[in-house]
Every structure is written in C-alpha cells, then in structure tokens.
Amino acid sequence: MAEPVITVENLGKRYRLAHQARHDTLRDTLTHGLIRRWRRRAASTSEDFWALRDVSFAVNRGEVVGIIGRNGAGKSTLLKILSRITEPTTGRITLRGRVASLLEVGTGFHPELSGRENIFLNGAILGMTRAEIRRKFDEIVAFAEVDRFLDTPVKHYSSGMYVRLAFSVAAHLEPEILIVDEVLAVGDAAFQKKCLGRMDAISRSGRTVLFVSHNLEALRSICQTGLLLEAGRVAAAGSIQDVVARYHRPQSELAADFPAGAKPSITRVEVDRARLEAGDLVVRVSYEATQPLRPAAGFILSTAEGRPLFGSNMRTHPPVQPPAESRRGTCTWEVPHLALHSGNYSLSAWLGDKSGDFDHKPEAVAFAFVSPRHYPGRPPIHTIGPVDLPCRWTSEPL
Amino acid sequence: MSPAAELAPPVSPELVLEAGRAEAHYWRDVWHYRELLGFLAWRDIKVRYKQTVLGVAWALLQPAITLVVFTFVFGRLAKMPSGNVPYPLLVMAGLLPWQLFANALSSASSSLVSNTHLISKVYFPRLVVPLSALAVALVDFLMVAVLYAVLCVWWNFPPDWHVIALPCYTLLALLAALGAGLWLTALTVRFRDFRFIVPFLLQLGVFLSPVGFSTNNVPSWRVLFAFNPMVAVIDGFRWCLLGAEVPLYLPGLFIGIGVTALLLASGIWYFRRMERGFADLI
Structure with a gap:
C-alpha cells in the first residue's frame, strides 16, 4: 500500500505580474521590443510572483488528502499543476495513474443544451468515454434528481438543479487519482450531505483523492492526511487532525x-x-x-x-x-x-x-x-466585524 | 457505487510533469480525446442556429448571395471569360472550397479564446479545440455541396470521373485552414489584435484567390499566384467538378501542397510551443 502515486519534488510556479493591461497587444510588444533594443537593457515592467515555492510531498495509493490554506496560499495553483492545466516553473511531479480533476462544477455546460446532452458533453470534457457515460447515465440522473427535466435546456433549470446535475456527472468519474477543488459547497444542506457521502464512498473504494476545501469539518471527516500551504510553501503535513490544529493556531507567533x-x-x-x-x-x-x-x-x-x-x-x-x-x-x-x-x-x-x-x-x-x-452576549465578529470604535448611545423617551 | 475490490491496475502509466518537458504521449492523448473532439463539434453545430428564425438556411443563404453578386460583378460587369462553363457554376466551384477554408480558418482562430472556460479548468490536448472547429466547417461545406449539386442539375453540367479526387482537395483546404488557424489561434491567446486581423485577411483573401474568376485570367504571374495555397485548392475543385473545361496546372498544385505542408508543420510547432502557457495567458 505504501507506494506513492503522487510524488512532488521542489515544485515552484512563478507568475509574471505585468504592470500594464492584462492582455498585451501587439503594439505593446513591438514598441517595448524596440525601446528595449534601443536602450540596450531590459527595462522590465514586470514583477515575479511565486505562487508556489519548494513544495515537496508524496501521496500514497488510496490516501485521501485534504489541502488547506488561506486565500492565495497556492492551493488552486497546486491543483492546476497537478491536473496539467498549467506547467510548473521548477521541480517535477510524478503521477502513477489516471488523473481526473474537478476544479469547478459544470465545466463546459452549455445553457442551450438539454440536461441529457450536457451529461454527455460534460462527461467527455472530464475525460469519460461515451460508453462509460452511457453505462452510468441512469445512476447520474437518479443522483441528480432531475429525471423529469432531462430534455429541457439547462438554461431553464433552477440553480439548485443545475449544480446537482453538474456535481453528479463529476461524482461518477472513476479515475485512479481524483483532484477536487472546493465543490462541496453546492446545493442545499440535504444535497451537500449526499455529496459528502459520495466523496466518502469514492475514497473508501481505494482511489487516491486530493481535496481542497474551506469546510474543515468535512475535510476532517473524509481525509486521513492533510497538507497546509502558507504563502506558497508547505507549512505542515501529516495527519489531518494535526494539520487542522496547526491551521487554527496563529496565536502565539508574537x-x-x-x-x-x-x-x-x-x-x-x-x-x-x-x-x-x-x-x-x-x-x-x-x-x-x-x-x-x-x-x-x-x-x-x-x-x-x-x-x-x-x-x-x-x-x-x-x-x-x-x-x-x-x-x-x-x-x-x-x-x-x-x-x-x-x-x-x-x-x-x-x-x-x-x-x-x-x-x-x-x-x-x-x-x-x-x-x-x-x-457579555455581543454578536459574533463575523456578523458585526472586528472593529470596536469607542461610541456612546443616548435615548430619549417621548 | 464501485466495490472496494475494483482497485487500480497494478501497473499504472507513469506521467512526469516538469517545466519545458514535451509530453511524451501527446498524439496518443489527442487520439484518446477524439470523442471530446466529436462532442465539441456536435455542441457547436447544435447550438449555432438556436434562437434563429431561418436556422440552418443561413449556411446556404450566405454562399447563395455571394454567388449571385460574384456572378454579376465578375461575369456580367467585368465580363471575365469562363469558357463553356456557365459562369455561376464556375463561381460556385470556387466558392465551395473558399467557404470551407474561410469558415474553418475563422472558427479555428477564435476557437481557443471562445473556449476559455474549458482551457482554464480542465486538461485535454488543446489541439482538440481547433480540430473540432474544422469539423463544424466541414458540416457546413457538405450543405453547400448539396446546393452545388442542385445547380449542376439546373445547368445540366454534371462532373466527370475527375470528381473522385474531390476528397483530396477538400483535405488540402482543411489542412491549409488548420495550418494557418493554429498560428492564428495561438497568437490570439496572447494578442487579441488577431481577432480583428482574421476577418480582414479573409476579406482580402476572397479577392486574392480565384473565387470569382478563373485562374486562366492571370497567366503571366501564375507561379507567384500559386503561393496562396487556396489557388491550388480552387483550381483543383474546378478540375474535379467542371471536368475537361479546366486543365490541371501541376506546378501550381505542387507549390500549393508545399506551402500547405510548411504552414501546417510550423503551425503545429508554434501551437505546441505555446500550448503549455495557454491557461496562464488566456
């Protein structure tokens, strides 16, 4: 069992933050090229930003790993590299097994197409073969609870129906390595519970799963191990309990x-x-x-x-x-x-x-x-905000 | 739900991701995703004429109107010669491959940018996207071909045995569109300027290719003319469809094939070089 299916060594990803419009135009490239040649030095207007730096870890077969970290810690970049959407700048990754990734619910859904058509389209986009989709079709429809609207264009679906259908296509993927980004937060409470159950079943069937979520409770119940990213580096790795505890402990670093x-x-x-x-x-x-x-x-x-x-x-x-x-x-x-x-x-x-x-x-x-x-008894900070300005109340009875 | 017994096979393919590493199984991957290619083409065809009143008729209307205008301008006003061939058939035999090329090129060029949501969220060989654009253009082509068949019957001018070469010329048109399309779509990801350049190129191209007139009218610089790969394709189409009326010009054909091959090889090279950065740039 202790054979790593994912090995990540010294992974780094650099982005160039250009201090100009996001899409270069031809004119920019031409003029900058000329000016640079003229001045004979690289008048660089860009700044390097390392979204990931020296990240190393290994994941064994059948392991379910929760990846946590604050916004901008590099979680999404890591998943994008693992799912081959973008290329690392440094380091290497070895993957042993078929990877499917789910970075978004309903990627490629087309509003004009019917539910049935979108199941096939989305399945193909996620890497399923037509035969595979056909085999699981009934299961997908039953899971999404949309059977009555299968031939309606999805633009007429309620948002709940839409995400249920989208999630259920993805939930029936059967790769050896599954990469999932923050998609558990879809649907109503009942459907979320069903999704968690499904994820749990997938992980117990021996597949390797990488999870990103801010729902730490869900991670704690599904994952065995965790990985904490902070500013693009691995801050902690180990059992999910320890990693979640570490994430919650910014107190003492005075x-x-x-x-x-x-x-x-x-x-x-x-x-x-x-x-x-x-x-x-x-x-x-x-x-x-x-x-x-x-x-x-x-x-x-x-x-x-x-x-x-x-x-x-x-x-x-x-x-x-x-x-x-x-x-x-x-x-x-x-x-x-x-x-x-x-x-x-x-x-x-x-x-x-x-x-x-x-x-x-x-x-x-x-x-x-x-x-x-x-x-005593003040509302929680996430309701009233953290600021406590000095203030005074007066009231006058009429 | 799958039972726990259904574990991964003991020997899994190993995949290494590294900076600048060309993916070893690229073409195998493209083959593996052929169904996605089909699905994307099917989606585009299916969605295209939704919420239009005339629907599929648009695919025929544009070439039909172009046909009338070109016949009038080149045949009647400019009085270009067409031999024994009815002028509308001469134009239509040129328009047929030109429409294929123009549709394929313009949709291939915009294909990556219009599928941004896929490219930034899922992996698949990006080559699938422009290829599926070709498939869509091919479907339109088949509809226009039916229109040609109707005109053939109307003027009682059936093609002879040359017509068997038609698929080869169709392929040549597609490959030329793919070669140029790969360049343009990869460039459009980086420089959105090309969105404006492509329609302009096609507008010029219809006059720089012998769509509205016969190549016999430009004898003095015919070799130079042949460097436009569509010249070989259109001449070929006329040779196939109008038979003995149009002789085959072999040097032009070879130049056309050579230019197309060069365009395609360099297009694939550039596309693959840029491909890994698409998700970061798009």
Missing part, C-alpha cells in the same frame, strides 16, 4: 526573525506582549542594511483570514520626520487602545525609505488579542 539580504531587510518583527495584554498594540520592526539609510517602516493589520483592517507607514500616514541615517535600528509603531474586538489578527511589515521599497513580510506575525473591554 515575534518573527528573518535573515538579512543584499537589499535593506527587515530582520525582526515583534509585538510587545505586556502592552498587548494591557490593550495597546506596540510593534517593533528591526532592520539591517549594507549602506546607511533613513528608514521608513509600515504595517498592515489584518484579520486572521487576511482581510486588511488598518495600515500606517512613516512615509505618508502619518508622515514622520525622516530619522537619522544608520545601518541598523528599529522603528516602533504604537496603536494605543487598540479598537478591536477579541480575536485573531496578523500583521504585515514593510520597509522602505523616502522613495524606495526594500522589503515586505506578509503576515509576519500573528497574535490573539483579548480586549480589555468585555461585552
């Missing part, structure tokens, strides 16, 4: 150290624990450079889910008199009486000077904030 580079670098970001417990946010960023500089630092405070809440930097907000030149030092940011509810937050740090950008550490530190203000 300080982080970073190696110095050739450019001026952030070497340490630290949240003052004592002040935090008193209700103030005080963060210190340490920098190092080979040449003296007048540093400007900046922070962005975000929720644990990565949604920015508040940011500030010494260059503009509020502007600060540039400090004396030095090669090393610290900058401290103070936010007295942090106006937030209790919860998990993270901080991204930036280092620059009057005009340059030197270093950027996304989600450098994460902390749990326990607000000194207690509001």
Whole structure:
C-alpha cells in the first residue's frame, strides 16, 4: 500500500505580474521590443510572483488528502499543476495513474443544451468515454434528481438543479487519482450531505483523492492526511487532525526573525506582549542594511483570514520626520487602545525609505488579542466585524 | 457505487510533469480525446442556429448571395471569360472550397479564446479545440455541396470521373485552414489584435484567390499566384467538378501542397510551443 502515486519534488510556479493591461497587444510588444533594443537593457515592467515555492510531498495509493490554506496560499495553483492545466516553473511531479480533476462544477455546460446532452458533453470534457457515460447515465440522473427535466435546456433549470446535475456527472468519474477543488459547497444542506457521502464512498473504494476545501469539518471527516500551504510553501503535513490544529493556531507567533539580504531587510518583527495584554498594540520592526539609510517602516493589520483592517507607514500616514541615517535600528509603531474586538489578527511589515521599497513580510506575525473591554452576549465578529470604535448611545423617551 | 475490490491496475502509466518537458504521449492523448473532439463539434453545430428564425438556411443563404453578386460583378460587369462553363457554376466551384477554408480558418482562430472556460479548468490536448472547429466547417461545406449539386442539375453540367479526387482537395483546404488557424489561434491567446486581423485577411483573401474568376485570367504571374495555397485548392475543385473545361496546372498544385505542408508543420510547432502557457495567458 505504501507506494506513492503522487510524488512532488521542489515544485515552484512563478507568475509574471505585468504592470500594464492584462492582455498585451501587439503594439505593446513591438514598441517595448524596440525601446528595449534601443536602450540596450531590459527595462522590465514586470514583477515575479511565486505562487508556489519548494513544495515537496508524496501521496500514497488510496490516501485521501485534504489541502488547506488561506486565500492565495497556492492551493488552486497546486491543483492546476497537478491536473496539467498549467506547467510548473521548477521541480517535477510524478503521477502513477489516471488523473481526473474537478476544479469547478459544470465545466463546459452549455445553457442551450438539454440536461441529457450536457451529461454527455460534460462527461467527455472530464475525460469519460461515451460508453462509460452511457453505462452510468441512469445512476447520474437518479443522483441528480432531475429525471423529469432531462430534455429541457439547462438554461431553464433552477440553480439548485443545475449544480446537482453538474456535481453528479463529476461524482461518477472513476479515475485512479481524483483532484477536487472546493465543490462541496453546492446545493442545499440535504444535497451537500449526499455529496459528502459520495466523496466518502469514492475514497473508501481505494482511489487516491486530493481535496481542497474551506469546510474543515468535512475535510476532517473524509481525509486521513492533510497538507497546509502558507504563502506558497508547505507549512505542515501529516495527519489531518494535526494539520487542522496547526491551521487554527496563529496565536502565539508574537515575534518573527528573518535573515538579512543584499537589499535593506527587515530582520525582526515583534509585538510587545505586556502592552498587548494591557490593550495597546506596540510593534517593533528591526532592520539591517549594507549602506546607511533613513528608514521608513509600515504595517498592515489584518484579520486572521487576511482581510486588511488598518495600515500606517512613516512615509505618508502619518508622515514622520525622516530619522537619522544608520545601518541598523528599529522603528516602533504604537496603536494605543487598540479598537478591536477579541480575536485573531496578523500583521504585515514593510520597509522602505523616502522613495524606495526594500522589503515586505506578509503576515509576519500573528497574535490573539483579548480586549480589555468585555461585552457579555455581543454578536459574533463575523456578523458585526472586528472593529470596536469607542461610541456612546443616548435615548430619549417621548 | 464501485466495490472496494475494483482497485487500480497494478501497473499504472507513469506521467512526469516538469517545466519545458514535451509530453511524451501527446498524439496518443489527442487520439484518446477524439470523442471530446466529436462532442465539441456536435455542441457547436447544435447550438449555432438556436434562437434563429431561418436556422440552418443561413449556411446556404450566405454562399447563395455571394454567388449571385460574384456572378454579376465578375461575369456580367467585368465580363471575365469562363469558357463553356456557365459562369455561376464556375463561381460556385470556387466558392465551395473558399467557404470551407474561410469558415474553418475563422472558427479555428477564435476557437481557443471562445473556449476559455474549458482551457482554464480542465486538461485535454488543446489541439482538440481547433480540430473540432474544422469539423463544424466541414458540416457546413457538405450543405453547400448539396446546393452545388442542385445547380449542376439546373445547368445540366454534371462532373466527370475527375470528381473522385474531390476528397483530396477538400483535405488540402482543411489542412491549409488548420495550418494557418493554429498560428492564428495561438497568437490570439496572447494578442487579441488577431481577432480583428482574421476577418480582414479573409476579406482580402476572397479577392486574392480565384473565387470569382478563373485562374486562366492571370497567366503571366501564375507561379507567384500559386503561393496562396487556396489557388491550388480552387483550381483543383474546378478540375474535379467542371471536368475537361479546366486543365490541371501541376506546378501550381505542387507549390500549393508545399506551402500547405510548411504552414501546417510550423503551425503545429508554434501551437505546441505555446500550448503549455495557454491557461496562464488566456
């Protein structure tokens, strides 16, 4: 059983972020080509972004793996590479078995075609043969519960019927390796339960399944092992329980150290624990450079889910008199009486000077904030938002 | 649901994914996805005339109107000679392959961009997409061929035994359209400019190919003319359909085949080179 069916070694995927319109036009290419030749140097207007970096792991036959991570952690890129939609930039992947991937429900469904026709079309797109689809046709229709509308164009379907039909075609794929992206969140509660049951059955039939989902409960019930991605790297791998626990634990990283580079670098970001417990946010960023500089630092405070809440930097907000030149030092940011509810937050740090950008550490530190203000019975944060501005109520009876 | 006993076969094909690695089983994969090719073509045919009043008649209407206009302009106004052949038949024998080529080329060129949702979500050899566009054009061609047959009966001008070569010339037209279409569709993914260039090229092409007149009218630079691969195809069609009235011009045929082969080989090369990046660019 311990034969790996998927081996991923040092996988990396680089995207070029062009600082211009998304689709190059011929004119752009021609003029840039000419200008570049003229200036005799690559006036690059693009920036590299590594969606995945040094990712290595192996999956054994029959294993069901849950892949978790925040938005932008590289989950979808990983699935796209595994399902051969896009090519890796570095590293290699060895797949032993037929792969089918389900990155979206109802890929290739055509609104003008009937349910019956779409089953065949979608099946073929997902890699099934005509004979295979015909064999499973009745099963698919029964699972989707759309038998009365089989010959109606799907543009007349309700959205529930549409996703049920789409999911049930996909659920009857029988590859050796199945790759599934966040598709469990379709349909009503009853249908979702049915989908989970189906996924469970598929995984118990000895197939290898890779799952991406934000529904951690579902992952915990279906998967044995997990893989946690953070900013394009594998942050944890192992039993699903451990990985989910690790995902939930951003609390205690109040300080982080970073190696110095050739450019001026952030070497340490630290949240003052004592002040935090008193209700103030005080963060210190340490920098190092080979040449003296007048540093400007900046922070962005975000929720644990990565949604920015508040940011500030010494260059503009509020502007600060540039400090004396030095090669090393610290900058401290103070936010007295942090106006937030209790919860998990993270901080991204930036280092620059009057005009340059030197270093950027996304989600450098994460902390749990326990607000000194207690509001027994207040609504949950996902309803009212994390911000807790000072406020006052008055009411006058008539 | 499948029983647990139905495990994967002991020896599974091994597939290695790496940067810049040409997929070893590419052509086998294309063959494996031939059913998808059929399904995509079938989808396009089925969906095309939905919510139109005239429906399939559109496939005949366009060539019919072009036929009338060309016959009037080239036959009546310009008084181009056509030998013993009725002028409308001469035009129709040229229009038949030209329509095939133009439809195949324009739908192949836009095929990748109009299937963006598939390309960014599922793997299959991308070559399937332009190939299925050819299949759709072929179906239209067969309908126009019926129109030709009707005209044949009307003017009582049946083709002789030459007609057996017609499938070869049809194939030549398709391959020429595929060669150019592969270039254009891969370029369109990157540069949307080609969306505007293709209709323009086809507009010019109908006059740079002997659609409305016979090649006999351009004797002095006939060799140069032959570098347009459609010249060989249209001459071939006329040779097949109008029989002894149109002699075969062999040097032109060979040049046409050579240019088509070059176009096709380079088209496949460029398409495959760009293919791996389609999902990132589209």
